[in-house]
Amino acid sequence: MSGQCVITREIAVAEGVFAPGHLGELTQIVPFEMVDAVLAECGAVQQRLRKLPARVVVYLMLAAALFEECGYPAVWSKLTGALGCLPIPKITATALWHARCRLGVRPLRALFDLLRGPASAIRTANAHWAGLLVVAIDGTCLDVPDAPTTRARLGKGSNQYTAASGYPQILLVALVACGTRAVIDAVFGPGTRGESTHAKRLARSLHAGMIVLLDRGLSGNPLLETAADTGAAFLARLSAARKPPVLGRFPDGSFLSRLGRVEVRIIECEITITTTAGRHTGVYRLATTLLDHRRHPAFELVKLYHERWEIESTYFAIKKTMLGRRVLRARTLPGVAQEIYALLTVYQVIRIAIADATETIPGTDPDRASFSVALQAARDQVVQAAGVLAGTVIDLVGAIGQAVLDQLMPARRLRVSPRAVKRPLSRYAYKSLRVDRRTYKATISIDILGEPISP
Incomplete structure (x- = not known):
């Protein structure tokens, strides 16, 4: 039986x-x-x-x-x-x-x-630096259906082959807590307005006790002034074309300068990445409102800037893990907005669940979840x-x-991977174009440039 x-x-x-x-x-x-x-x-x-x-x-x-x-x-x-x-x-x-x-x-x-919010406590590993909540602002594009209403409002991209190609896209700009990758705030709209214009709307969620990391595409004077007015500190990468004036030198090699009406400290550094595929060296220029070189050393600020990439992990989770790089369902603009808010809400709820779980094991970095x-x-x-x-x-x-x-x-672990087009024209394009998609273990060396002076 x-x-x-x-x-x-x-x-x-x-x-x-x-x-x-x-x-x-x-x-x-x-x-x-x-x-x-x-x-x-x-x-x-x-x-x-x-x-x-x-x-x-x-x-x-x-x-x-x-x-x-x-x-x-x-x-x-x-x-x-x-x-x-x-x-x-x-x-x-x-x-x-x-x-x-x-x-x-x-x-x-x-x-x-x-x-929405940072989903972190004071004891959350790597959520804070020098007592400041580490956050980042950046933008990404979401594909929406190619319907008459979305096409008329959002337009379409173009390339060398045609005046209009691909799907209409909506620009999403978010403020993310780097330690937990939770979304503190987000706005979206037509990409024609530009990331900086949308990013200014996020100033409502910036406040003293934060340090916001900004890429060079978001380092224009108007946005930096808006961020500084909130009381939050910022650490922004400047483009090579900008030549800020030297108003004074600090002992760690950084110098005092001014961007618009904001007094900043400029850090110039040379970063070398070494892998089995070779070495790559680049010169970077960072601007920050943290003027005290003793409390906030230049070398530590350069290391901190790497945390900006956590917002890329946020977008990867939303666009790849959740959306699977699919086009949004809704074919009307109210429907698109409804769907995006639902997507952001569920992403945030999962991040809250992850943060709650990792908090039960003291010292556990949410990155490991x-x-x-x-x-x-x-x-x-x-x-x-x-x-x-x-x-x-x-x-x-x-x-x-x-x-x-x-x-x-x-x-x-410290690893690097070459940037590549996320959605090539052909799945065989990587071979024909000889694009290296491998990930390499790397070592990084940082040299602060400038002329250090005796304290």
Whole structure:
């Protein structure tokens, strides 16, 4: 006689038509009360109880950001797949479309505003430098469908072969906490306005106690003045074409100067990267409002600037790990905005779950936590409708955090990889163009240029 094993599981979700409104274990970070409060504040609560209440539609949008490869009907199936014991209404694709239109953009934007932030504590490893929260600003482009409305508003790119090519794109500019890679703030709009114009809107989230890292594309005087006016310090790379005046010398080789109306300290350095493929040397010029060379040595500031690349890891997680380099679903501008806010919100919620988990092991660098592992664990919890309601004892780890802690990556090694086009015209282009895609272990040497003087 063969033995039989019966596994039963209790699912705790909301009642009635609200049952599909969940995000698995991540619902504990985005609870029903938070979503209901946002809907009430935005005046988006349904006037009559429908098959798709507004709260459920919010969670549908968030779940869609978890399952970017699926259409909305498939996302609905994932939300309701484990709820077979409940009377779930049959929903059509048209009904889902109308529900998203009724919801609008404001609730998703308000939800993101509630959740955005550094997701770090004072003790979070590598989140602070010299008592300052390390943040970075940079931009990236997201592809949107080539529909008449998006094309008319956003335009299309061009190349040497045609006047218009590819998909229309929307420019996303974010302020990111380098230690946790959490999004503190984000804005987006047509790329024709430029990164610097959009970046100025992020000044609302800059304040004293921060040091913001800026690439040379964002080092124009207007943006630097805007950043300095907030009380935040900045460390910006300047282009080689700029020749700031020397107003005085510091003992560490840096010098006092002025950019616009901001008094800055300029650090010129030579950085050499050595790998088995050879050596590469470049000269870099950094500007900072940290004028005290004793508290903030030039050499340490040059090392700190490397943290700016953490924002690139943020964009990689959003565009590659979550989106899979796909084009956004929405074909209207309000729909695009709605989808982007959902994407940013879910990314932020996963980062919060990761930060909560790594905080339970003192000294653990959030860099060692795999975003891919957390994303997959979050998807599994949604499909199973697991961990929707928190227990009486609050557990900061949970199934997602435990999956992350069980698969912590080794401490980061110094490696370099040549930059390459992310989406070549042909998958064989790397061979035909002889592009080196290998990653190399590297050693880096930093030499501060200038004329040090005796203190």
